[in-house]
Amino acid sequence: MNSKRMLILGLIFLTMTSVHAFALDLSGNVKAQGLRKQDNILVYLTKTPDLTTPPQEAFVLDQNNLTFLPHILVIPKGSTVSFPNNDKVDHNVFSLSRTKKFNFGSYKPGESQTVTFDKPGIVELRCDLHSEMISYILVMKNSFFALTDKKGNFILDVAGLEPGKYFLKTWHEKLKNSKMPIELPAAAGKKLTINLKRGAPGVLYK
Amino acid sequence: MKKAIFFPILVNFILVAAAFQLIMPTPSWSAQKKNTSVIRGVVASQYGMVSDARVRIAGSKDFTLTDINGRYTLETPLFSSRAIKITAGKDGWFNNSVNALPGNQNANIMLFPIPGKDNPNYRFISPAVCARCHNTLAKYWDKSKMAHTTSNVKVLNMFNGTDATGRVLSGPGYKIDNPDKDGNCVSCHAPSAAVTQGGARDIERALWSPKTEWDGISCDYCHKIRKVTKTSDTPSLFKSHLKRQTPLKGNSILVFGPYDDVVNTVMSASYSPGFDKGSFCAACHSQIKKSDNKESWNRKQVYTDAEWQSFDIGDDSVIPVQTTYQEWKTWQDGLPADDTNKGKRCQDCHMSWRKEMLPYDNYVIEGHARDMWGTKRDPQNIRPHHFDGGTQIQLKTALSMEIEGQINDNILDVNVFITNTNGGHWIPTGDPMRNVMLVLSATDSDGKALKKIKGEELPTWTGVGKIEEGNYAGLPGKMFSKVLKDKKGNINVPFWNAAEVAADTRIRPKTTVKLKYQFKIENLNDEPTAEAKLIYRPFMKSLAKVKKWENNDILITETAW
């Protein structure tokens, strides 16, 4: 029992804890019928506790080449989003969604505006001048959400959640919502598969 | 002859006098910034100095107005390797320009008045000619609803009383009810034929007339409109005043437009502020019918006093058929001065940029023509000619829908919120045959429909039969439309037979309609869902059936709870 052996044991212990921490992710793959790309599908947990401390991250929803970027912005409630106009023409960002109503009016390239989103729900973002410009801000009750990549893969960080029963749900503007019961920590570390169908998207929280 | 000799002398005199004036120092001289220079001059005409002319460096966003003595000062870069093109334009005059280097104190511009008379024998130029330089612009126009309005099968079916297969006496027809009249279709569907001497007043004849230069509302027609004014003797209550002339200088084409800085040898362009106003569209996007014998109808059951007064279409004997322009004006007039939507015009949405048109640089004029006469223009000052309306992309932006549900014991409450988010007029607008429908369903987890207890249903005329074939009669939902009624009490009659507006449930700009429904839940342990679809139907089912028009329903949006 020398110090060398202690060190090895210590290293094994450290590796084990980090493996354990890694398993605090929910990961899987979403297969969406009839979608060319499988990205930008929201995967989130419900029956989870609401966020109590205001989020720190700064979010940006850019306007360039007649497009809102990103197309889907997911934020925990209480977040502030800035809306810079980085295009060559004026834009008029507004929302008449019941989750958050606002209207900046037309503003010029180089200018910016900000909004704080305090209520969970879907905010459909429009530009009064360019009918193609549309994007969604999804305001979540907490930070237990993830977006899929181009292959439909997602990794959802569930660190800090109590063991128990939750629902894993999805949202996409062209797909029917899905809902799947999961149990933590059993579900963590397993590769989940979710199949989605085209159709009317639902509300985030029923 | 005498005048022709005198004219150049007068012009010379004016310009010399103007140059003399400029030698006098002006107070703005000292206000000039570092690293910039100025160009000064006067804008003059054969009648003297021209005040309030718009002067700018061609293509730039900012302009200056000439003072009472026709003088202007424009800030320019300190140095320029090439002469800068300075343009001037004013309502009623042809645009003109001068090339000058920074520091030039004598950059004078001569303006010539537009012709005083309209020539009804003028032959309109084919859009194919315009497309030689304005290729992309013309391509978008050709795909738009402005083009091919004369050969529109549905218009001809409604005029002749035929169906899509050409069979006669199939459903309503203007000519069936009015065999001795030509109707007014041509005024908007074949406007150049309608205004040409010896042209046609009957749309069927207009289509085949050798005097019709093109099928539809052509480039040259709209750009020959000098102004649009109110009148009482057209069905739209507006009149387009044309100035059709071949200008004095060579074979160039007289065009009116929103630019004061277009100056080239091919087009004799004249700045016309009307092109940037909503009223420019009023001559066609407005239509009334005067009732027989000035009988009044009960308009108070359909429109509020405020709406009716703002429409400004006459007394209660007038039946509003299409009020797109009036709906927009009513909305705009009702907005406070500081409202973010104040000042939005038809052109802002129906002539806006589309992603597929990018990059911004290549839209207006291209190729060889661009190198010769093109003006590099701020994209902000360009109005693409797609004229979208009633298309999926435009509808999806115009309307949005939200749904919420709540379970109380064995009752499912569903509220649907439909908002006219982006329409500057009521939705649907245009001809009353256009409909928007909410179709709502509530089901249990097995997909079985829940029984509706409370809430509106869709009327019979949304179609009786299979749901998959677009028949929605009796389903929970709501119809947003204007319904015309004749004297016998028939509804959804063509406008020429209308005696009143029976209902107008269309959605007003930026307003939300809340619809409440209740369904009965059979199994209390089940989780029900509700699904709402918002559908645009360009012509009502009953009409489409007799006319054998295919189903053109557009799903605007759908949402579920």
Ligand SMILES: [Cu+2]
């Ligand atoms: Cu925009």
